[in-house]
Ligand SMILES: *Cc1c(COP(=O)(O)O)cnc(C)c1O
């Protein structure tokens with residue numbers, strides 16, 4: 001039995017197919033390529049019970065992943081992140097079935113590890129020596145780490161304003177790191193020029209087909225962890241949109257496999273008001289988004305003014321009767337603080353944005369009290385120490401400590 005039931009690559013726009021044994025980037029028509037599997041065969045060879053007996057990493061879904069040989073699997077133990085019930089917070093806001101999937105526990109502290117684990121493994125399998133990518137920080141850190149693990153060279157280009165820790169992560173793992181005084185779109189232009197001249201493998205978001213396969217395992221895990229069922233609403237902080245496209249792809253594959261029923265979760269794309277191209281396109285019922293001018297948000301991972309896969313994100317929202325919501329940075333930071341105080345979670349601002357959006361959607365009754373609601377926390381707050389002021393009085397060495405406390409707990 002093969003390890004992977006991958007059959008071919010397919011363009012979701014014009015349906016052209018490609019050989020996954022060759023290095024492929026975009027379709028001739030310019031759209032990203034998706035990996036397709038022989039799901040009929042997979043269904044006969046593997047069951048949810050088989051999966052349940054395997055180690056708790058994303059590789060437990062190996063038949064539905066593109067890596068073909070065990071020796072190419074590059075792993076740092078990624079996957080099976082916890083789903084935490086938020087009972088206190090949910091009760092306070094009239095959402096008794098509120099949950100958070102905490103991707104902050106993955107290697108490099110964000111869900112970018114999923115895309116990098118599968119993407120780097122596949123790059124290794126295809127004989128790549130040097131890969132290159134533009135990033136808002138977290139993807140660079142993850143791809144640098146997995147490249148080091150695989151023995152590949154990584155060239156990373158990120159905005160100067162990207163979280164400083166991600167620079168250090170790229171440095172300690174030995175990548176070639178460059179900064180630009182601009183946005184991720186500027187970094188992408190420079191990478192695009194360089195890969196045209198050097199023999200580098202371009203792993204920009206959606207420009208190779210395998211990163212999304214890693215990210216789709218979030219969807220597989222969500223279904224498995226809820227007993228092979230999806231919750232009613234999933235809120236996802238959307239930058240390039242790969243995570244959301246991946247969750248939708250997982251849903252489609254799992255339904256074809258017959259591992260989940262036909263009921264679909266409503267997918268919600270959450271963006272910051274300072275950079276909300278998907279929200280604007282969704283409000284105008286567009287099929288694609290227009291580039292956002294002067295993009296800025298504290299939630300740096302979703303500061304993406306124009307995404308290559310925007311049409312796939314919008315399709316996923318329309319097909320699941322989902323929606324798109326923008327929240328201001330002030331509400332993102334307030335949501336981050338509330339999650340910390342009420343549940344002991346230090347989430348990244350991108351993850352906090354999903355809670356801010358859920359509050360709004362509950363107030364407008366788009367989310368109902370009977371809905372099972374899942375927030376995706378895409379990364380650890382530990383990677384964003386600058387989002388918390390943490391002022392505290394210094395007390396004299398001989399005390400006393402104020403016994404009434406400072407009134408900050410909840
Ligand atoms: C990259 C990133 C996102 C956005 O993910 P996409 O799949 O590109 O939409 C969200 N949160 C964090 C922490 C990120 O690093």
Ligand SMILES: [Zn+2]
Pocket residue numbers: 011012013014015016027028029030031
């Ligand atoms: Zn095409």
